[in-house]
Amino acid sequence: MKYLIAEDEIDLQQSIVTYLQRDGNICEVASDFGEASEKAAIYDYDVIILDINLVSGSGLDVLKTLKKEKKKAGVIIISANNSLTDKLEGLDLGADDYITKPFHLAELNSRVNAVLRRGKYGGDEIMEFNEIKIDTKSRTAYIEGKAMALTRKEYDLLVFFISNKGRVLSKEIIAEHLWGDDSDLLDSFDFIYVHINNLRKKMTSEGAKYIKTAYGSGYKFIED
C-alpha cells in the first residue's frame, strides 16, 4: 500500500512512517500544505493521513483539491483538538475517518485498516487499455484475455504506466513512485531495466510495442 503522510511535526511524522513501513508499505511525506496538495493531486495513494493543522494552510484545502481531482484515496484526518465543527467539516468534505491528538499508533493503524477494508480506496475499479485489462481489486492484469502472472513490482509498474500513458517517465520518476522517497538514497536505478524487461516479456512476445523506450529520457506507454 502507498501512503501519504501530511504532518509537519517531524517526530510524529517519522513515527507514523516507521510504523507503516514495518509492514512493507510505501510512505511519502509532506510537511506543508503546498507539498501535500501537489503530491495528492499527482500521485495515487491508497490512504492519505492528513493533519488539518498544518502551519502553512488548512488541511481541509487539501481535501477540497482531492475532491476536485476525483482522487479516490482514503483520507484520515488528524486534529489537535476534538472540536466537533472541525470533525464534521472534515467528514463532510470526504474524509473517511478522524483521529485526535494524541493517539497511539496502534489506534491509527486500526483506522487505516478499517478504511482500507471498506474498500473505498481502490474500489472495484477495472482499468482498460486496448488489449490490456486490469482488475485492481484482485491485482490481476490480463492481456488478450489471458492473465499474465505479474509479480508485485511488475504489476505496480504496469499500473503506473497505464495511468500515465503517453508520458515519458524517467527511471528516477518510476523509482520514486514505486519505491517511495527512499529511492533518493539509491545510487543506481539500473534494476529498473530488469523490471521493464520482465514486464515486457510477460506482456506479449512483443511487449516492447507497448512500452516504448525514449532513449536518454525514459520510457513511455503507447498512447494509442
Add this chain to the structure above:
Amino acid sequence: MKYLIAEDEIDLQQSIVTYLQRDGNICEVASDFGEASEKAAIYDYDVIILDINLVSGSGLDVLKTLKKEKKKAGVIIISANNSLTDKLEGLDLGADDYITKPFHLAELNSRVNAVLRRGKYGGDEIMEFNEIKIDTKSRTAYIEGKAMALTRKEYDLLVFFISNKGRVLSKEIIAEHLWGDDSDLLDSFDFIYVHINNLRKKMTSEGAKYIKTAYGSGYKFIED
C-alpha cells in the same frame, strides 16, 4: 536537469554543484544578485537554488523577476535564519520549498527531487509555433502534423530555440544551456554544428528556413 545555484558562499556553492553534477545534472552558478536575475530571466532552468541573503541584494527580488517573466523553474530558497516571515514571504512569492542553513546535501537533494517531481510530472505543456508543435508530456515534436524522431539533444535544442525565438543564440550560450558550465572546459563547440545540421534535416527538407544562421554570432529561430 539544469540548475542555477545562486549562492555567494563559494564553499557551499561548490559543494552543491559537485553534489548535483555527480548525478549527471547541469549546473550554472551565480554569485550575486545581478548575475542571478539575469541568468534566471534569460535561461530556462529546472530548479533554481537561491540564497535569499546574497550580499548584493535580496534574493526575493530575483523571485519577483522570475514571476514577472513567467519562468517556471522550481525555486528552493536557502536562508541563514529560520524566521517564519522570510519563509512565508518566500513561499508567497512563488518559491516551492525552503531550507535553512546549515543543511545536509542529502536533505537539499530530496527537496530538489520533490520539486522536480511536481514540475516535470505536472507540466504537460504544449508548445506551438507555426507548423511546429511540441508535446512536452511525451517529449515529441511534430512538424506539419508528423512526428519528427528527435534524439534527446535535438529535442532539447529545439525546445531551447523555440522558447528563445527571435533571439540570436551563440554556440557558447547553446552549449552552456544544453551541456552546462562544464562546456567552458570544452576546447571546441564544433559539435554544435552537427546537432544543428541534424535537427534542420529532421525538421523539413528545408529546416534552415526555421533555424537561421547569424554568421559570426550564432543561430536564431525565426521570429514569425
Add this chain to the structure above:
DNA sequence: TTTGATTCTAAATTTAATCTAAAGATTTAA
C-alpha cells in the same frame, strides 16, 4: 526454519546517440 518466489546486482552484449575529424562551401573583411 526451510523452501520457493521475488527482487536486485553484476556483467556481457547490443543498440543508439554523440562527438571528432576532415573536406567542401559560404561569408566576411582586408
Add this chain to the structure above:
DNA sequence: TTAAATCTTTAGATTAAATTTAGAATCAAA
C-alpha cells in the same frame, strides 16, 4: 579579389544507454 574565418556536411569512431542473462541476496509463505 582573395585569404581567413566561419559554417555545412558526411562518415565513422567513441561513448553512453538500454537490453538481456544468470545468479546472489532478500523476502514471504508454509
